[in-house]
Amino acid sequence: MSQTSSQVTKRSDVPAEHRWKLEDLFANQNEWDQEYAIVKKQLDKVAEFQGTLKDASSVKACFELEDDISLHMERLYVYANMRHHEDTADPTYMALSEKAKKLSVEVSEALSFITPEILALPEETLKGFIDDPQLSAYKFTLEEMLRQKPHVLPKEQEALMAQVGNLSQAPNTIFGMINNADMKFPKVRDENGEERDLTHGSYIQFLESENREVRANAFKAMYDTYAKQKNTLAATLNANVTKNLFYAKVRNYPSALEMSLYGDNIPKEVYTNLIDTIHQHLPLLQRYLDLRQTMLGVDELHMYDLFAPLIEEAKMTIPYEEAQQKVIESLEPLGEEYLKVLKGSFEEGWIDIYENEGKRSGAYSWGAYGTHPYVLLNHKDNLNSMFTLAHEMGHAMHSYLSDTHLPYRDAQYTIFLAEVASTLNEALLMDYMLKRTEDPKSKMYLLTYYADQFRTTVFRQTMFAEFEKIIHEKAEQGEALTPQLLSDIYYELNKKYHGDRMVVDKDIAMEWARIPHFYTSFYVYKYATGFSAATSFSKQILEEGQPAVDRYLGFLKSGGSDFSINILKKAGVDMSSPKPIAEAMSVFESIIEEMEETAKLLK
Structure with a gap:
């Protein structure tokens, strides 16, 4: 059975075979209420541990209670929110979702003393816990606590830092208000000559228009609007960078970048290797852009042509x-x-x-x-x-x-690993589809879909990551992040990545002002590394067969039992080396070659 867009039904009319079975979590509301009551009672027990975490048996008992509470809380939270997502207008589950969120906050507050209290112990005591058979199930947790210890401050300073935490949200909050609430974009004429609102949501639709004038007008309107707010937006981004520098200095990290990587224990080389290896493969991106220009039949390729359809959707x-x-x-x-x-x-x-x-x-x-x-x-x-x-x-x-x-x-x-399995499945599905698609038009559609994933997920996100690295280094050297400096850095990066053969329109210099991810600093590189790791896995699986499959299944079964970089390395993908990025680039090259051959059949 299929469902067309005109057949949107009420939730009560959705057949059982098309619904998820949330009864596997809780058979009914009564069961949920009982588990909720259990967690409320357990929170009283947690308080009894405060001030007692001095020996292995106390720590073990506390960790066991923490795990039990966390698991109950996870079940309550997931169920309430998934019920709410079935029909967001249903007041019963809207209320249940809010009830679960409030309990989640209570749980976080009640458990918050555990890590600081253990970290306040002498290092020798912590090392003793790591080797204690009683705590063998928590060995990795304790090792991680010990690793974090040099960056944890005395209790009074940590309490002060917790209060600063509210202030640290200000740049992101202010950017969100400017970007989502206050920014007003002009109307743009569509393919039919009708005026339509330019919004964050409609912008990509305008850029995907087959009408070049529509694309160009939307592009210019978008960045003209941001340029009018350039001073405010530069001050906001600068405040976010200053916040990062403050935390790095107070917590004794060499740099803001190394502080952000420390949480997942990611070596700095993973970040720099990504940028360096992508630099070496920029001719591949530029080759794809040449092909895009040829297929679009334009004299010059502009920034507003990058999302234009190369072929009518098959x-x-x-x-x-x-x-x-x-x-x-x-x-x-x-x-x-x-x-x-x-x-x-x-x-x-x-x-x-x-x-x-x-x-x-x-x-x-x-x-x-x-x-x-x-x-x-x-x-x-x-x-x-x-x-x-x-x-x-x-x-x-x-x-x-x-x-x-x-x-x-x-x-x-961890989030560093989260997109690997999902992207690998897409890569295997794409390989399957391409091998079974004879029609040149359908094949080109698939190849374009895949090539644009490389362009946007690997190259574009790496360019974002490089921009973040540069602006933090400039700030660490005492330079002021003025609107002009931010725009100059961003424009030069676009020229570097897209090459001399396309027109890098001056308007793109303002794009830094509209990227929300820059307020979750040093995060975007994970999109590029995750995609590259998945592409490397898929290449190994398709070429090697069972040995590579066994390594990959070992990765899936490893969860968070070790540091992310070690889990990938055991499975045959060493993200501390340039190899997985280079393997992903070889796949990208083969896609371009296939596109070039398919393009000849379409003439």
Whole structure:
């Protein structure tokens, strides 16, 4: 069965086979209420540990209680919010979601003393805990605490830093208000000559227009608007950088970049290798841009041409059942163990498939330890929805295999690893589709889709990461981040990445002002490393077969039981070396070559 966009139904009318089975978490509201009451009682017990964490037995008992409370809280929170997402207008689950959020805050506050109290102990005591058989299940947790110890301040200073934390949100909050509430964009004429509002949401639609004048007008209107606010936005970004420098100095880190990488224990070389290796492969990006210019049939390629469609969308109608089957077949290289769980997930109520009135938009994978993961979709019968299904099932399978092979505390994987499994599934699905697509037009559509993922996820995000690195280094050297300096740095990076053969329009110099990720500093590189790691895995799996599959399944089962960089390294992807980035670039090169050959057939 499929569902067209005109068939948006009420939640109560959605057939059971199209819903996720949240009863696997809580059979009914009464069960949820009982577990809620258990957590409230447990919070009283936590307080009894305060001031007692001086020996291994006390620490063990406290950690066990912390895990029990956290797991109950996770179940309560996930269930309440997923019920709310089924129909966001339903007041019952809106209230339940709020109730769960309030309890979550209470739990965080109640548990907040544990880490500082343990870290206040002498280093020798901590090392003794690490070697104590009683605490063997918490060895990695304690090692991580010891690693963080040099950057934790005395109790009174930590209390002061906690209060500063509220102030530190100001740059992000102010940027959000300017960007989302106060920024007013002009109207832009569309392909039909009708005036339409230019918004954050419609901007990409204008850039994807087949009409070049529409693209150019939207591009200019967007950056003219930001240019009018350049002084305020530069001051806001500067405040965020200053905040980072403050934290790095107070917590004894060599730089703001190294502070941000320290949390996941990522060597600085991972960040710098990414930038250096991408620099070496910029001719590949520029080769793709040359091909884009040729296929668009334009004398000059401009910045506003980068999202223009190269080929009319190949109409691929793919009903959900067919998408499911194609995803299963595309993931056959991962072996029977993986496929058995995947097939079971389609039959066991993991997935909420179609849109209904009030349902949360988009897609995600979520869940709680001890129960299978869940996937929310808003499936349309098209290519994008099929790739979304593959992507979210990658997340779900990663969570399932981590949860079933590890205790609760070790099963939680980091954001650095989070997009690897999902992107690998997309890479295998793309390989499957390309091998079975004969029609040149459909093939070109698929190749363009894949090439643009490399352009936007690897090259563009690396350029963002390099911009962040430069502006923090400038600030650390005492330079003022003026609007002109920020724009000059950003414009020169665009010229470097896009090359001399395309027109790097001056307007793009203001793009730094509209990137919200710059307020979550040194985060965007994870998109590029995750995509590169996944591409490296897929290449190994398709070329080596079983040995690579075994290493990859080992990665999925490792959760957060070690530092992210070590987990990937054991599985055959060493992100501290340039090799995975270079392997991803070789895949990108093969895509461009295939596009060039396919383009000849379309003439």
